[in-house]
Amino acid sequence: MTITVGVLALQGGVIEHLSLLRRAADYLSTSSSSNDGKELATLPDFDFIQVRTKEQLAQCDALIIPGGESTTMAIVARRLGLFDQLRDFVKVQHKPVWGTCAGLVMLAEEASAVKKGGQELVGGLDVRVVRNRYGTQIQSFVADLKLPFLGEEEAPFRGVFIRAPVVEEIMTTTSGSPAEQEVKEGAASASGGQQSERGAAPGDDIVAVRQRNVFGTSFHPELTQDVRIHVWWLRQVLDAARHGDLVAL
Numbered sequence: 001m002t003i004t005v006g007v008l009a010l011q012g013g014v015i016e017h018l019s020l021l022r023r024a025a026d027y028l029s030t031s032s033s034s035n036d037g038k039e040l041a042t043l044p045d046f047d048f049i050q051v052r053t054k055e056q057l058a059q060c061d062a063l064i065i066p067g068g069e070s071t072t073m074a075i076v077a078r079r080l081g082l083f084d085q086l087r088d089f090v091k092v093q094h095k096p097v098w099g100t101c102a103g104l105v106m107l108a109e110e111a112s113a114v115k116k117g118g119q120e121l122v123g124g125l126d127v128r129v130v131r132n133r134y135g136t137q138i139q140s141f142v143a144d145l146k147l148p149f150l151g152e153e154e155a156p157f158r159g160v161f162i163r164a165p166v167v168e169e170i171m172t173t174t175s176g177s178p179a180e181q182e183v184k185e186g187a188a189s190a191s192g193g194q195q196s197e198r199g200a201a202p203g204d205d206i207v208a209v210r211q212r213n214v215f216g217t218s219f220h221p222e223l224t225q226d227v228r229i230h231v232w233w234l235r236q237v238l239d240a241a242r243h244g245d246l247v248a249l
């Protein structure tokens with residue numbers, strides 16, 4: 001079995017994600033060969049592709065929407081007629097999708113601080129993000145993040161924040177619904193903001209969020225050499241492929 005993972009390649013950090021995805025897949029194949037062999041026996045091949053057309057999107061079992069500029073990405077996606085299919089991918093087929101930075105904006109149901117006239121979103125995460133939370137490009141910074149979903153004992157993750165959005169509100173669609181709880185369980189706060197080299201510290205801002213099949217990060221793991229989040233996400237993709245949907249963490 002081959003699992004096809006796409007990176008939406010309309011604009012932004014596409015190559016960087018593809019490179020870390022390949023490294024993450026290598027890591028999974030070597031780590032599974034050193035455990036009891038159970039995972040190895042069932043570990044499928046991964047195919048990583050750039051997605052610019054409806055046909056390419058249709059091939060994908062999972063998708064990354066990279067960082068870049070969400071307004072530009074939305075305009076190009078509209079021109080290429082990809083929006084309906086993207087929404088179907090996320091909200092009807094419930095395939096695993098991960099958005100980084102501009103990708104998180106695209107996956108939010110609502111966004112504030114948008115350009116005049118608004119911008120089109122794919123949605124899927126019942127959150128409102130605020131764009132450019134920490135200011136402009138020159139106010140970019142890195143901060144050590146504690147991300148509980150990687151494991152409580154794990155070393156902090158070096159988060160790269162470039163005109164980053166944060167989740168300003170987790171919205172209650174149906175009160176007490178499982179979806180709402182999963183958002184909350186999936187939320188990860190930044191800590192160690194004093195490690196920031198530049199710009200505002202994230203403090204308690206929500207910079208990673210998950211709701212069922214949809215995952216978003218404010219920062220750019222693909223701009224580091226740290227493969228842990230890509231490995232974690234590929235495991236989610238594997239689980240989704242095996243079980244038909246994502247399992248709880």
Ligand SMILES: NC(=O)CC[C@H](N)C(=O)O
Binds near residue numbers: 105
């Ligand atoms: N680094 C980024 O992806 C920046 C995101 C950008 N501020 C947007 O809203 O699209």
